[in-house]
Amino acid sequence: MSLLVFVIRRLLYIVPLLVCAVTVIFFLVHAAPGDPVDYIIGEAGADSEVVARLRAEMGLDQPVLVQLWRYVLQVLSGNLGYSLVSSAPVLDLILERFPATLLLMASQYTLSAIIGVLLGVLAARRPSSPLDTALTFLSLTSFSLPIFWLGQMMILAFGYHLNWFPIQGMSNLREGYTGWRYALDVAHHMVLPVVTLTIFNLGLIMRLTRASMLQVVGQDYVKVAYAKGHSERTVLLRHALRNALLPVVTVVGLEIPGLIAGAVLAETVFAWPGLGRLTFDAINSRDYPLLMGMFIFISFFVIVANLLVDIIYGLLDPRIRYQ
Amino acid sequence: MSMSVPVSTSLPAGPGRRAWRRLRRQKAAVFGMAVTAIFLLTALLAPSLAPYGLLDIGRSFVPPSAAHWLGTDSLGSDVLSNIIYGARTSLIVGVFAMATSSVIGITLGSIAGYFGGWVDDALMRVTELFQILPQFFLAIVIVALFGSSIWNIVLVIGILAWPVTARLIRAEFLTLKRRDFVEAARSLGMSNRDIIVREILPNALPPIIVNGTLQISGAILLETSLAFLGLGDPNVMSWGTMLHNAQEFFNRAWWMAAFPGLALFLATLSLNLIGDALNDALNPKR
Numbered sequence: 001m002s003l004l005v006f007v008i009r010r011l012l013y014i015v016p017l018l019v020c021a022v023t024v025i026f027f028l029v030h031a032a033p034g035d036p037v038d039y040i041i042g043e044a045g046a047d048s049e050v051v052a053r054l055r056a057e058m059g060l061d062q063p064v065l066v067q068l069w070r071y072v073l074q075v076l077s078g079n080l081g082y083s084l085v086s087s088a089p090v091l092d093l094i095l096e097r098f099p100a101t102l103l104l105m106a107s108q109y110t111l112s113a114i115i116g117v118l119l120g121v122l123a124a125r126r127p128s129s130p131l132d133t134a135l136t137f138l139s140l141t142s143f144s145l146p147i148f149w150l151g152q153m154m155i156l157a158f159g160y161h162l163n164w165f166p167i168q169g170m171s172n173l174r175e176g177y178t179g180w181r182y183a184l185d186v187a188h189h190m191v192l193p194v195v196t197l198t199i200f201n202l203g204l205i206m207r208l209t210r211a212s213m214l215q216v217v218g219q220d221y222v223k224v225a226y227a228k229g230h231s232e233r234t235v236l237l238r239h240a241l242r243n244a245l246l247p248v249v250t251v252v253g254l255e256i257p258g259l260i261a262g263a264v265l266a267e268t269v270f271a272w273p274g275l276g277r278l279t280f281d282a283i284n285s286r287d288y289p290l291l292m293g294m295f296i297f298i299s300f301f302v303i304v305a306n307l308l309v310d311i312i313y314g315l316l317d318p319r320i321r322y323q
Numbered sequence: 324m325s326m327s328v329p330v331s332t333s334l335p336a337g338p339g340r341r342a343w344r345r346l347r348r349q350k351a352a353v354f355g356m357a358v359t360a361i362f363l364l365t366a367l368l369a370p371s372l373a374p375y376g377l378l379d380i381g382r383s384f385v386p387p388s389a390a391h392w393l394g395t396d397s398l399g400s401d402v403l404s405n406i407i408y409g410a411r412t413s414l415i416v417g418v419f420a421m422a423t424s425s426v427i428g429i430t431l432g433s434i435a436g437y438f439g440g441w442v443d444d445a446l447m448r449v450t451e452l453f454q455i456l457p458q459f460f461l462a463i464v465i466v467a468l469f470g471s472s473i474w475n476i477v478l479v480i481g482i483l484a485w486p487v488t489a490r491l492i493r494a495e496f497l498t499l500k501r502r503d504f505v506e507a508a509r510s511l512g513m514s515n516r517d518i519i520v521r522e523i524l525p526n527a528l529p530p531i532i533v534n535g536t537l538q539i540s541g542a543i544l545l546e547t548s549l550a551f552l553g554l555g556d557p558n559v560m561s562w563g564t565m566l567h568n569a570q571e572f573f574n575r576a577w578w579m580a581a582f583p584g585l586a587l588f589l590a591t592l593s594l595n596l597i598g599d600a601l602n603d604a605l606n607p608k609r
Contacts, residue, residue: 020452025464032468137351140599144592146544148551149566149584156577167573254454261459265548269570279460283467283553295464298457306455 006314010307014300015076021299022075025292026068080293085285090293093278100170101274105263107190108197113252116202117245120209121236127214135206142203147262151196151269158192165192168271193270200262208251212244246316253309257302355596362590365407366414373404377560384576394578396568402578406586408560413543413590416477420542421535423481428488429531433519435489436496443493450486458483462545466554473556476549480542491534495527529605536598540591547587562587 062070080090123135159167171177171185216222217240225235260275267276275294282290365372374392377400385395393402435446465479499505500523508522549555550563562583569580 017452017455021456024456024461028465028468033470140595141592144540144588144595146547146566146584146587146591148548149580149587152566152569152573152580152584155573156580160574160577257455257457257459260457261548264459265551268552279463280552283463286467288467291460291464291467295457295460298460299455302455302457 081289084287112198112201116205120206123210124213139203139207147200148265208248216240216244352600355593358593366410369411373407375401375404393582409562412561416546417539417543419477420480421538424484428485432489432492436493453486533602540594
């Protein structure tokens with residue numbers, strides 16, 4: 001099957017998954033105590049006329065399935081509702097913050113993938129050596145660390161105590177930098193959150209790479225590569241690693257929701273103006289439409305990211321050409 | 324959030340090195356078990372261990388001192404006492420969330436693995452859907468909508484975490500159900516139910532035990548993450564809530580953040596170390 005057909009088929013697969021996510025959220029809101037209208041008007045309350053009008057507008061007098069159908073259509077057309085706090089469209093609020101989150105995620109992801117794979121290969125080179133033991137312990141430590149606490153400790157050490165890095169936000173608003181000076185400023189602000197997230201994700205990638213390398217090095221083609229007289233470095237990096245990366249890609253793909261959760265927590269600690277901060281504010285003001293919209297948006301993002309992972313997988317492994 | 328990854332494979336090594344390795348592994352496991360034992364005792368004996376009650380309020384922002392070993396927080400309550408009570412919350416959440424997800428996961432996983440066919444297909448589609456939904460955000464929405472009582476949180480984590488257990492159990496069942504002893508049981512006229520519960524399940528449990536310890540630490544981390552975002556149960560002390568409160572007072576009271584987080588880190592790390600050691604011990608292939 002050609003790549004194009006594969007991609008199109010997977011793109012079509014997005015719709016039912018998204019509908020499922022929307023359905024889940026719909027029934028949750030319906031099952032929640034109180035009337036859906038309460039979640040729209042918030043805790044401030046409104047007089048009975050407004051409530052009645054809202055109920056009619058939302059079609060709450062209709063059968064549940066009709067309501068669900070309407071809601072699904074509404075979401076698929078890109079309308080995620082309106083924020084209780086700012087009354088701006090939820091999708092606009094999310095899209096406005098998304099680039100900041102994406103910047104953080106892409107940077108930490110690149111870093112943790114490079115360092116994690118490298119350390120994983122190093123650990124697998126001499127299993128049970130002191131280096132391997134140390135790295136294994138390090139990786140266990142890495143995913144036992146509560147990321148928000150790690151972030152807080154980074155702020156205490158490198159922000160308050162040593163005063164090396166700014167502790168909050170994405171740029172120094174007071175200075176009003178522009179151009180490359182602004183980019184440098186953002187980079188300076190990024191250091192702590194990115195390092196925090198990298199430490200957090202490093203362990204998983206390292207551990208997977210190590211386990212996967214150990215399975216690969218026993219195989220015939222690796223022995224053949226050694227027998228041909230290639231250096232260890234060439235064999236490990238050119239022959240073994242290429243194949244060892246496949247399961248790593250798969251699992252990291254499955255872990256994307258976890259990565260976003262980590263990003264949200266880290267952003268909250270560092271007051272990074274991305275989705276995390278938006279979530280935090282939405283929770284504390286009980287902005288239900290925004291929380292629901294966030295869930296749907298993240299679901300969509302995860303589904304698309306998984307599609308990309310599938311495609312990368314296919315490109316890496318010529319044996320699996322999208323059956 | 325948590326997952327089990329195969330940890331070690333052994334290459335040929337001399338007897339001395341092997342013994343040394345085992346010892347070292349045991350060291351990590353012993354450390355894990357010791358810390359977990361302290362954690363358990365602290366949780367069980369919280370009221371008699373804590374130097375101050377939850378409602379004892381004194382001066383705010385007292386740094387670590389003889390009267391308050393780990394200082395006091397913004398409201399003037401003792402950080403050490405709060406950590407001790409927080410252990411109780413974490414233990415309850417960890418154990419009961421793990422139990423909930425295990426019951427659901429084992430039931431659905433064994434049915435899917437044993438019967439196969441459309442039952443298996445249907446159940447696996449459901450687990451796939453569950454795994455693709457961003458669970459952390461789902462948890463946020465559910466807790467925000469249904470309230471943040473501790474039992475709600477337990478239920479939410481349990482309901483979100485079962486797919487991993489179900490998949491593991493299913494995989495075990497798929498191989499085990501073709502074994503001779505199952506054939507024998509069937510030809511003796513045992514009911515499906517008895518074959519599943521008495522014959523296959525006991526043999527399928529080892530990976531579930533490893534996964535169970537990881538799920539406890541995962542549940543503890545998820546609860547504290549929710550509490551950190553402001554979705555903790557206001558009626559109980561949680562390490563996450565303590566870290567949530569500390570966030571505002573970084574410049575004044577580093578001890579408000581440092582110690583609860585350290586407790587949380589040690590608890591999850593030791594549970595993960597135990598899981599790691601169990602993984603090695605229960606898996607004869609390694």
